[in-house]
Amino acid sequence: MESQIERISAVECRVRVQIPWAEISPRFAGKLRDLQGKARLPGFRPGKVPPQMLERMFGKSVREELARELVDETFQAAVTQHSKVPLTQPVLEEGTLNKDETFNYAARFEVPPEITPKDYTGIAVRRRPAVADEAKIAAELKAKQDELTELRPLAEGSERTVTQPGDVWTIDLDGHIGPQKIARKDLRVDIGETENEYIPGLAAALANLTVDQVGKTQVVRFSPTQERLKQELRGHEAVLTIGFRDLREKHVPALDDDFARDTGEAESLDGLKAKIGERLLEEDKNEAERDARKRLVEVLLERNTFEVAPSLVAREVAAQVDLFKRQVQQQGLTLQRLGITEQQLSSQYRPQALFNVKAFLLLDAIGKAENIVVAEDEVEAELKEMAAERNQNVDRLRATMEKNNQLLLLRAQLREEKILDFLMSKAEVTEAPDPVPEAPAASETSGETAAT
Numbered sequence: 001m002e003s004q005i006e007r008i009s010a011v012e013c014r015v016r017v018q019i020p021w022a023e024i025s026p027r028f029a030g031k032l033r034d035l036q037g038k039a040r041l042p043g044f045r046p047g048k049v050p051p052q053m054l055e056r057m058f059g060k061s062v063r064e065e066l067a068r069e070l071v072d073e074t075f076q077a078a079v080t081q082h083s084k085v086p087l088t089q090p091v092l093e094e095g096t097l098n099k100d101e102t103f104n105y106a107a108r109f110e111v112p113p114e115i116t117p118k119d120y121t122g123i124a125v126r127r128r129p130a131v132a133d134e135a136k137i138a139a140e141l142k143a144k145q146d147e148l149t150e151l152r153p154l155a156e157g158s159e160r161t162v163t164q165p166g167d168v169w170t171i172d173l174d175g176h177i178g179p180q181k182i183a184r185k186d187l188r189v190d191i192g193e194t195e196n197e198y199i200p201g202l203a204a205a206l207a208n209l210t211v212d213q214v215g216k217t218q219v220v221r222f223s224p225t226q227e228r229l230k231q232e233l234r235g236h237e238a239v240l241t242i243g244f245r246d247l248r249e250k251h252v253p254a255l256d257d258d259f260a261r262d263t264g265e266a267e268s269l270d271g272l273k274a275k276i277g278e279r280l281l282e283e284d285k286n287e288a289e290r291d292a293r294k295r296l297v298e299v300l301l302e303r304n305t306f307e308v309a310p311s312l313v314a315r316e317v318a319a320q321v322d323l324f325k326r327q328v329q330q331q332g333l334t335l336q337r338l339g340i341t342e343q344q345l346s347s348q349y350r351p352q353a354l355f356n357v358k359a360f361l362l363l364d365a366i367g368k369a370e371n372i373v374v375a376e377d378e379v380e381a382e383l384k385e386m387a388a389e390r391n392q393n394v395d396r397l398r399a400t401m402e403k404n405n406q407l408l409l410l411r412a413q414l415r416e417e418k419i420l421d422f423l424m425s426k427a428e429v430t431e432a433p434d435p436v437p438e439a440p441a442a443s444e445t446s447g448e449t450a451a452t
Helices: 021-038 051-081 134-148 257-263 269-303 310-330 342-369 376-390 394-403 406-425 442-451
Strands: 002-009 012-019 091-094 103-110 124-127 150-153 167-177 180-190 217-222 238-251 428-431
Touching (some): 002 051, 021 051, 051 103, 103 310, 124 269, 134 257, 134 269, 257 269, 269 342, 310 342, 342 406, 376 394, 376 406
Antiparallel strands (some): 012 103, 150 238, 167 180, 217 238
16 A cells, blocks of 8 residues: 645645555455355356356455545545644545556545744743632622521411512413413522522512412412513513412521531631632632733734644534533523524534634644643642542542543643743733723714613
């Protein structure tokens, strides 16, 4: 077998392969012998059909089958011989197998671009100072308060007759909003809460129920909150048969030292706030570093332009779409219910996918140019840290990751971090807050308001 490679473009090559008939002839004869044992033709006993007749009747299909096999068998060897890494299966351009002739075929395939990185040191990078946002601290306290909130039955002897904010109904419902049927069991409805409602406006529709509805069923009609409803259901009334299974009231703990001790994280409320602030400050520091590194990569891509193989972008888009679909499924939703198609998602993710692929290829090229590698002890240290966080045995974690091909991904991530560490160490980093967006001019503002 002989082969030649030619580059069609920055991301596509063509391989030409020649296989002498002398190498093919025994396999062709073998296929005819196999066919002779299986062929059933009128006037001939099984296995007695003359080879010449078989070749005349089936030779073309046998040669076509053999040609496909030869391409599959020799393509990888041919491209490896020329140190090429195919990203796609070969697309056959020519390759007709004729008896007693050398088999010549040509196939094109995508390859990674050849990148010679330049101007990747001394880049000016801005990194914003890390802050522990007071609003985020308050939100964390609220989340912990929600975790410690208890749902209790109404107190015995309570004179309250009407549902009030803070009450929680557990209901079964069956009905429809316009053309869409709806059925749900054991649905929780928080009176006074509007976030994450199963049906926008349902809590408000149940806000004035009497507490003696427990164990009863009634039909409830209301107009859902339009701006939080899917477009195709807007303007339709909700008609629901609701079974009221249970009613409880929230008991929210006060934000005091006792609350702090109940969380198990601090002995006082001030201590708890300080601990949350330290954690948020560290998280924001990491986020600020990630933002700075992304800006650095953006500059690198401006200085190093290159073409990307379409198949690499397509795979990244598919991975992003698949991740989104899994996240949606975990929430009990579907793309159809969200009113999104896979094609729309693909278009939405394509710009980020292109950036991700280009960033990976350029950073890999820089890593090769600077001989940046990940030592085995660095992988081991990361595995030990991961095992400690997950409370797992490190050897078992390693075996699991090896089996699922996650260890290869871990090494790639560690190498990329080392490359970015190197680039940041060579960059001119300045600490400065994010610029404040400019406010529109008074005339522009008044014009927009009038238009609205």
